[in-house]
Amino acid sequence: MKVSIFKPRTDSRRWYTALDWDKVNGKLFPYYLLAPSLIIIFGLTIYPIFYSFGVSLLNYNLLIPGKSFAGLGNYMRLFMDSEFWASLGRTLYFAMVSIAVQITLGMIVALVLDQRFVGRGWTRAIVLLPWGVPTIVNGILWKWIYQPNYGALNGLLYQLGFIKQYMQWLSDPWLAMHMIIIADTWKVLGFYVVLFLASLQSIPSDIYESARVDGASPIRQFIHITLPMLRPTFLLILVMRTLETFRVFDIIYALTQGGPANGTKVIGYMAYEETFRFLDFGRGAAVSIVITLLVAAFSLLYIRMFFDRDVQFS
Amino acid sequence: MQLKTKLTNKVLLYSLVAVIIVSSIAPFVWMVISSISTDIELLSTPPHWIPSSPIFDRYMALLGIGGDRVVSRIGPSFQLSITAFKCGVINSLLIGILATIICVVFGSLAAYAFARLKFWGREKLSFILLGTRMTPPISTVIPLYLMIKALNLMDTRTALVIIYASSSLPITIWVMGSFFQTVPKDIEDAAMIDGCSRLQALVKTILPLSAPGFVAATIIAFLNSWNELFLALIFTQSNASKTLPKVISEFSTAFAGIDYGLAMTGAVIATVPPILLALLGQKYIVKGLMGGAVKG
Amino acid sequence: MKRNLSILIMVLLVLATVAGSTIAKETIVVVTPSNGAPGAERVKRIFESKFDATIEIVTQAYNLTHEKIVTAAASGSAGYDVIPADTVYIPSYVEAGFLTPLDSYIPKDYLNDITAGSLKEMTYKGKIYALGGGTANKYLFYNTQILRKAGFNAPPKTWEELINMSQVIQRKGLAKYGIAWGWSQGEGLMCDYNIFLRLFKGDYKLGDKWVVNTKEAVEALQFMADTIYKYKIADPASTSLDDREVLNSFLKGDIPFVLGWPFGWVWAKDPTKSRVVDSVEIALVPGLKKTGVVSASTSGASGLAILSSSKNKALAWEYIRIATSPEVQKYNMQLEHNQNISLKSVYDDPELLAKFPELKVMRKQTEYSFPRPRVAWYPQFSETLRVEIHKALTGIAKPKQALDEAQKKIDVLARQFDRHR
Known part of the structure; x- marks a missing residue:
């Protein structure tokens, strides 16, 4: 390294040459690209979650003037409220039954649509149609179908001789819950079918070939090849569905408003009611924080399952 | 013998397909039939499956064709619902389009950074991104409510544009990112060797090649805002900002009482755009939403 | 010069504010x-x-x-x-x-x-x-045509009468049910419960305390459930209809009686909605012979x-x-x-x-309207009570059991609100 005595390197000079503007630009470049999105996501999602936690620590009821610090009071009262546990239980029940139904049906429909038949492309498109229906429209549509006096379901079942008398589909808590699951399944099933179809097609056909050569029956092929290969899809649906049940709202709002006898009041609906009907922001925030924590726990599970090896886009 | 089993298999297959098709579209058909039945026919037991004298007045009224005469035929008491519906269509379109533009523009920049560039905090940030993608709206709604109120943006379309953009942004980034990764890196490198800056390379080479990603992200973001009800219930009040889902929910709960004929007509109209989008973009959406989770 | 300018600006500003406030x-x-x-x-x-x-x-x-x-x-x-x-x-x-x-x-x-x-x-x-x-208020709407066919010339004055008339009408096959209620878990249910509570001479308050499980309340609720399960004069679909939807069967001419709000009256007279335009009449909500209360209604x-x-x-x-x-x-x-x-x-x-x-x-x-409970936390009060009432009406709980449960929850709410005050 030559050091010229005629041109001594001053500190400032060194600083200037050392700084490769292109490189610095290069280093910051990703952050420029990320900045707008990060500002939006931090400002409107992450910051509010923490703010929500703050609100949950307050006595903050719009019907009572003033706010005061409540500590964990809102949580304590919540955990002592049987209605809270009941609605949490309903949410999990909703998740479990809908997962079981939707995975089984989705699987069967996908297997059928994987066969060769005339009009297969069209059928696949038709199956996805209900997925596009806005949830509130789905709710009102099924409310009309289930209508006890003039609804299509009663009319159809009666004309076909399946029922002797018109039924009240949404009068009984247990029945209402299942009727909601049916309405929900109609809307989302197509999406799961398409997921299953995509992974069915990704199974190399030579595996089946060799199995057939070995004399394996179609049922054995299904159990030993298809099912294991679909495992990731099963898990994906399992977690996605569980997470989605925490945000179920529209369909309940349209069909039962949480009734009958609170039989369909899931946790998301409870949070809405506490906050925007009873105007108890403190308690509502506490419910929403509980939901957030549960969702976070399930999300971690989700990330663990699928993105462990590579947290980024894989 | 073999011919016979083949035949029964065929019959079985086609009948299963028939069941699948019928159960997928029967509710749609009933929705359309209800929308063109007269009030008297709607309330008949057993139901009139095929309307004897179909009417299209409700469609004309909701779409603003035919003027006051049509409105007076279906009942003047629905004038308010009809006005609200027309406003709802415009609001939903405006809000959906603006929120989608914000999502896709900002989202594609961020997605590019995640998919292609190495930087400090990349893994942590993508982890956070995944987390926010799962966040249900109820987790943030109280602070958002207080913020929107403090900014005096209650009952404005602006509020919903901002909120919908933020709620769809994580998934947009996610979807675009997984598409960007399918573009070979060589192409981009070649462009940069030719003297393009990174930004130019992004615009000139990667964006055109990941057009399917754009289609997917655009459709997903638009559908999210078009179909959203919960936040609209809270942040909108009047015709100035009410979206279609909110207007439709009021068809069944408002004081004027439920009118299934009108509700079904509104339902059909509100369902057409998302279904068309879902049909057109089917391939991309599925790929996008699977987001590399199930390796295809 | 500079000074003049600033004075000029000041004057203009003052003028502008004055003008602005008079114009706006x-x-x-x-x-x-x-x-x-x-x-x-x-x-x-x-x-x-x-x-x-x-x-x-x-x-x-x-x-x-x-x-x-x-x-x-x-x-x-x-x-x-x-x-x-x-x-x-x-x-x-x-x-x-x-x-x-x-x-x-x-x-x-x-x-x-x-x-x-x-x-x-x-x-x-x-x-x-x-x-x-x-x-x-809520009024009794009745269908004169059905009543006349069954041999009745006047609307019922008491619920006992209404039950009797409905049973006759049902026996003669003139209608499937006598009445339908808007008893889904909404506010409409509260309005009807309020009527029956008054008919049985009940109230929501004992002294300073909110009490919902009084003997009268249990009787009232039992009577409501009885219209469906014992007397079988009410459409069992009632528990999933709201107080708007319930009008459908009446407007179609399927049932002779319904409790309705004034807007229902407007609908009943609207030929695009109603097939009973010429046969609908309005009367006081019937009283109760048992208690001697002449009539009761809920005001909206x-x-x-x-x-x-x-x-x-x-x-x-x-x-x-x-x-x-x-x-x-x-x-x-x-x-x-x-x-x-x-x-x-x-x-x-x-x-x-x-x-x-x-x-x-x-x-x-x-003159017979009876106010719903005048409580500062009415939305919660009503929802809590309605949910339990609904349980009794759908047969999940006995009336006494349901109202006891409601009382427990209302006590908790009352304490919560009092503590804050």
């Missing part, structure tokens, strides 16, 4: 449920022709008005002046300090003209907080109130004065059958009576 007219912001918008527009026109101020109308979905108003008023800067105040929400608004008492504004002769029923609903703790809350009165944060209370009052004047009430009635009438003089108006004979029954019914 005062604005009164009026909130109305969306179904009241056309009426509010008419009042706006009258108001603006009389005063040098403008009215801004903000419409709100009917079922969300309470939440929206409280959330707006709670921040203290709602920007609203006049709001609709439903009878059940007046206590919650007042306890939160949102409303201005109107007593000092109301002229004596106007006060004397208000029907007793309306005054009762619009008053809380001795002060009047809203005006124009009509006495929109909604008046106009002034927010305490309003900066223009005097002008806001002028708006209310016009909106609740006898002229406007009469006009609304003639124009859109709006039976939101709160004044004796309007009920007695010969011209109106000739055209709308039902007003006579409606006025009579106001």
